[in-house]
Amino acid sequence: MRLLLRILLGVVVVSGLLAIGLHFYARSKRTQETDYHLTLKKTLTVTSSSFPPGGDMPVNCTCKGQEVSPALNWDSDIPGIESYVILTTDYDVPTPAFPLFNLSHWVVYNLPDVVHSLPEGVSAEQMRMLGGKTGKNGAGALAYIGPCPPVGRHAYIFRVYALDQALTFEETPDKQAVLNAMKGHVLAYGELTGYFQ
Template identity: 55%
Template sequence: MRMIWRILTGFLIVLILLLLVLHIRARGHRREEDITLATLPRTITLSSQSFPPGGDLPMACSCKGPGNSPALDWSSTTAGVRSYALLATDYDAVLARFPIFNFSHWVVYNLPPTVRSLPEGVTPEQMLLLGGKLGDNGMNEQRFVPPCPPFDRHRYTFRVYALDTTLSFNRIPDRQNLLDAMQGHILEYGELTGLFEK
């Protein structure tokens, strides 16, 4: 009995340490992003007809509904834009009070500069017709992952980046690949945050 208790205690300690390491790592990655963003002009106006800034995402754009991607519109007056990239991220996964990773819900890149809006529920096929490309989300799929937080009320951050180039990859990029490739090419960005709780 004492041996079982020691094994369980050891397992619990290892689990707590692992969660703590993941939490510190996730916060570190977010801090790095924030430092980079602080050096860039936030001059793109990003809005949505699906939800207000800082408001609740509708059921239609969640796992409680059909899981549509939200409608997005952005405006920019910066010259020299060659493409737009879009990232949707949940920085509150899994617990909003103790996040352990930054979950990627949507990775889009190489949207032509003439495209400045996406309809609600845009499909991967429609995205390709618009000229955009999809990267791997947090589930290693090329699509929008609808919000479905297991606990708490999560914040979902949508960012549009204006780039002075188009991007190419040897394989399907994930969120970090895209962030790395965009370094030195971001002209401006815009941000919109929505909330959701099951």
């Protein structure tokens, strides 16, 4: 009986230490990304006809609906833009009170400079016709992951970046690969935050 209690106590302690480690790692990664964005020009205005800035995302764009991507619009009169990148992240997984990791919901890159919007529920075929490419989300799939928070009201940050070049990869990139590749090539960026519980 004592051995069983010791084993259970050990499991609890290890699980607790693992959770604390994940929490601080997630916070560190978010801080790194926040610091990086402070070095960029935040001069793109990003809007959506699907939800207002800082507002609740529609059910249709979440796992409780059809899980379609929201409409996005951005404007820019900056010269020298060659392509756009869109990265969507939830930093509150599994709960805003104690996040353990950051989940990448959408990775889009190499949208041509003439494209300044995406319709709600953009399909893979529409994305190809627009000239954009989809990278791997946090689940490893080439798709948009709709909000599906297990606990609490999560923030979903949609960031659009204007680049001075298109990006090339030997294999399909994830969010981190795109972030790494575009460093030194971001002319401007903007963001839009939506919430869902």
